Amino acid sequence: MNFEYSQKSKNLQHKLSTFIEEHIIPIEEEFIAFQSDANNMWKRFPKMEMLKQKAKDAGLWNLFLPKDYGNLSSGLTNLEYAPLAEIMGKKIWISEIFNCSAPDTGNMEVLAKYGSEAQKNQWLTPLMNGEIRSAFLMTEPQVASSDATNIETSIVLEGDEYVINGRKWWSSGAMDPHCKVAIVMGKTDVNAHRHQQQSMVLVPMNTPGLKIVRPLSVLGYFDSPEGHAEIILDNVRVPKENLILGEGRGFEIAQGRLGPGRIHHCMRLVGMAQYALELMSQRTLERETFGKKFYEYSSIRHEIGKSQCEIEQARLLTLSAADKMDKAGNKEAKDIIAMIKIVAPNMAQKVVDRAMQILGGKGVGQDTYLPHYFAIARMLRLADGPDEVHMYQLGKSCIKKYGSNL
Known part of the structure; x- marks a missing residue:
């Protein structure tokens, strides 16, 4: 079990991070201001299409579709894609710029795997092109x-x-x-x-x-x-x-769709939690109370250390699930996908909550993504199957493995 990223993935990580720094960060405040205006509630950010074209030109497009989808895919494995989704997850609104956002990714996978040629021509092609x-x-x-x-x-x-x-x-x-x-x-x-x-x-x-x-x-x-x-x-x-x-094939399609969709959410959740960790770490160097910098308090160091442990645990479990999907297929990986689907949202919710506490007033306002990420993590404990369903099925599978008559 080797989670060392391939050179291809490393190159894309560098390319993606550089793209974000050069083209997205400079207009991030403009995007936030646009989204914060109630008059723009159901309008698209005017520069979105320009950014998408730049991403296409840079070869950072449709990264999500695994290599077993032939000429439709980017040629990446799930393991190679995981760190890219994490990078995009740190600023979750940007996934669309690279045509890697839900629910389109799941719908494209359905059409690529199960759709007829006519359905692919009518709907998959414009989705893959980012036109709709x-x-x-x-x-x-x-x-x-x-x-x-x-x-x-x-x-x-x-x-x-x-x-x-x-x-x-x-x-x-x-x-x-x-x-x-x-x-x-x-x-x-x-x-x-x-x-x-x-x-x-x-x-x-x-x-x-x-x-x-x-x-x-x-x-x-x-x-x-x-x-x-x-x-x-x-x-x-x-x-x-x-x-x-x-x-009668709908349940079968749903299972085929939700496996990759679940792990994509988990990849992005690791990115959200990493964003929270970086933010709260930086904050401890900027603020002081009662004559001491935040980072000097052992309680704050403990919270940050605990968060780093939990993020790395979730990251490794995500990579393990991705690796199992690549080597054995989504069906064989269903138990470990269920594990990370339980672990990642709960982890992200806890880490984001700690960051909000350390940042204080700034942590619960609109100046960071923390409140939105808290909401997303809480929602993802329900989306694509609630924690209880995954734990029920996972528990059944575990009991069966160790001698039950189930």
Whole structure:
């Protein structure tokens, strides 16, 4: 088990860090000011497209797609991509500049792995080019969506069209003005085996009957411009060719999508926690109380030391999961993916909380990313499966391994 980064990954890390320092940091305050203006809530930062073109020109584009996706991918392994996602995660809004942000990454992986040639031409190509954005509609307000078999949205074949009815929420990406298509999960056969009732279908956002009810905030953050939406699907009709892979394959697709998506979140969470560690370390050199610099207090040193330990533990577990995915495939890596999905959000939440405490008033205001990162880490203890579901399945797998009759 060797987690030494390849030379290719090291080169890209340097290139990515340099790009961020040269092109993004100088306009970061401008971006923050734009996002802070309520009038710009669902508008895109005017310089975003310019930055994306610069990233393309620099060869820092679509880094996320593993090398087993052929000519579509960047040729990186999951292990090689992990430190790049961490770097982007330190300033999480910049992932889109490199076409590496959720939910587009997961949707592109679905289309690359399961989509028909026509679906790839219509939707994957513009997504890979960064010309459009997308949404993922799975969670529903009426049921406990942590069990995906509970999903009630109906997808019924009528002639040459599928008719979709249901209500979704936490539909990530749906508020973005560039969002043009959604992947919708629903049921095509309620009488089939519980894991073969679900299907996934592509729905253009301008399809009649698709109505955005409201944007949803995460602990007060709307994550604009992509946001999270509550959506009604009222007799939405799409061609039957929009079904992905086939009827009853939705649960299979969801599992294929969520594995990489989960670890990508964890990679970025390590970056957020690293940002918090650097910020609180710097702060201890700048402030003093009762005649002593912050760094002189043993309690503060303990908090920083503990944070560094926890970040490195999560980083190594992330790399171990990435390595297992590369060598054995996502299915064989499901247990270690579950482990890091439990560990990383909890770790980031604790580290960010310590940074907020050490920074005091500055730590809870809008002058740093800390409050937003706290909200993201807390939300990611629910997204892509709550902690409890991962622990339940992981515990079952562990017991089975050591002699249970399960």
